[in-house]
Amino acid sequence: MFNRKKVVHMTTVHHPLDPRIYYKECTSLHRSGYDVTLIAPDSSDLKDEEVRISKLKKHSSRLKGMIFGTMNAYRKARKLKADVYHFHDPELIPVAWLLKKKNNVVIYDIHEDYETGIVQRDYLTPTLRKILAKVYKIIENRLTKNMELCLAEKYYKEKYPRGTCILNYPLLQTSLINHDTTSPRVNQLLYTGNLTTDRGALLHARLPSLDPDLSVHFYGRCSEHLAQQMKQKAGVGEERMHIDGVNRYLPKGEIDAAYSSRPWLAGVALFPPTDHYMKKELTKFFEYMTAGIPILCSDFPKWKEFIDTYQCGLSVDPYNDKEIVKALNYLRENPEEAKAMGRRGREAVLNHLNWQKEEEKLLKWYDSLIKKDT
Known part of the structure; x- marks a missing residue:
């Protein structure tokens, strides 16, 4: 197809084995013949990885990491003289701008709606959030004009009409299928992914208190402080709330094992309403579906439409305890329909909503970008 074009993926924020970055994009490109290097923070989880990883030193604070990690990433990336630079963090926009030349391709992989994400940062004052969001958008618009945009979500097209959607659909894994x-x-209910308040951590924590026989199992990174808040919120149900991932990153293998560890009643995603998530198709949706687990999620219009389209679960008001209990009772009292929800979700992933389909798009897109640039 081509003569081993050199590709460099870059992140200073994500774990080096981040599923989208490492297991999907980097691995797909590597196996198709590209010479791929991933520049990413060092981690004790790394062993003999298939894709080459250039490790960045870890720093004691986020600020130091942003400053020195970014500088180090730039030095490493520049030395590699890649044909394609593909970066995954907004902090790296200035670095990518410096790396952009007439004879290379630079891709900004937009994982999140960062503008609305900044507005939700509760450790900043509302005024400062709005100012930072506007400043970020101005910088992003000016510095990414000559870059390609890779969108992980369909709705990002509303903000980035020139972007190319390479959606974050799941890998088809035999163990789950x-x-x-x-x-x-x-x-028992399952939640996977990072735990934060805007991802519904405190809403999920109260679930055991709604039913004395119900337990909830969380698999994902959670701060010690938030874990304590969740225990308080669980109240009498604290002993039936289990968090695996307090102050640590959970490798993909551990999360995958959780999906198939038991026949879960449902996979939950009871998020509070925010602009950042209301239109987003969560990665956990597709992973629950792959494992044949019914979904119980917030009834945001886009989420409800998704659930109704694939008939793979139930959507409820995340603040309405009676509605949540009614949905849980329905799944328990109608076991055949619960199984059918899981089966329909799995079929949708197998037929349409999977990384193998997106991989084809990624490889064709890369090929067209390189041909256009030569």
Whole structure:
């Protein structure tokens, strides 16, 4: 296809084995013949990885990491003299701007709606949030004019009409696709992914208090402070709330094992309404579906439309305890329909909503960008 074009993926924020960056994009490009290097923070989780990783030194604070990590990433990237630079953090926009030349391609991979994300930072004053969001947008618009935009979500097209959607759909994993979903469902709920208040951590924490027989299991990074808040919110149900990931990164393998560890009643995503998430198709949706687990999520219009389209779960008001209990009872009292929800979700992933489909788009896009640039 081509003569081993050199590709450099860059992140100073994400874990080096981030599923989208490492297992999907970098691995797909590597296996298709590209010479791929990932510049990313060092981690004890790294062993003999398939894709070459150039490690960045870890720093004691986020500020030091942003300053010195970014400078180090630039030095490493410049030395590699890549044909394609593909970066994953807004902090790296100035670095990418410096790396952009007439004879290379620079891609900004937009994982989040960063503008609305800044507005939600509760450790900043409302006024400062709005100012920073506007400043960020101005810088982004000016410095990314000559870059390609890779969008992880469909709705990002509203803000970035020239962007190319390479959606963050799941890998088709045999262990999840083939595991048994016919066993009677246990009275246990599953949540996967990072735990934060804007991802509904405190809403999920109160679930055990709604039913004395219900337990909730969380698999994802959670700060010690937030874990304590969740325990307080759980109240009498504290012993039936389990968090695996307090102050640590959970490797993808551990999360995958959780999906198939038991026949979960549902996978939950009871988020509070925010501009940042209301239109976003969560990665956990597709992973729950791959594992054949019914979804119980907030009834945001886009989320409800998704659930209704694929008939793969139930959507509820995340603040309405009676509605949540009614949905849980429905899943328990209608086990065949719960199994059917899981089955329909899995079929949708197998047929349409999977990384293998997106991989084809990624490789064709890369090929067209390189041809255009030569």
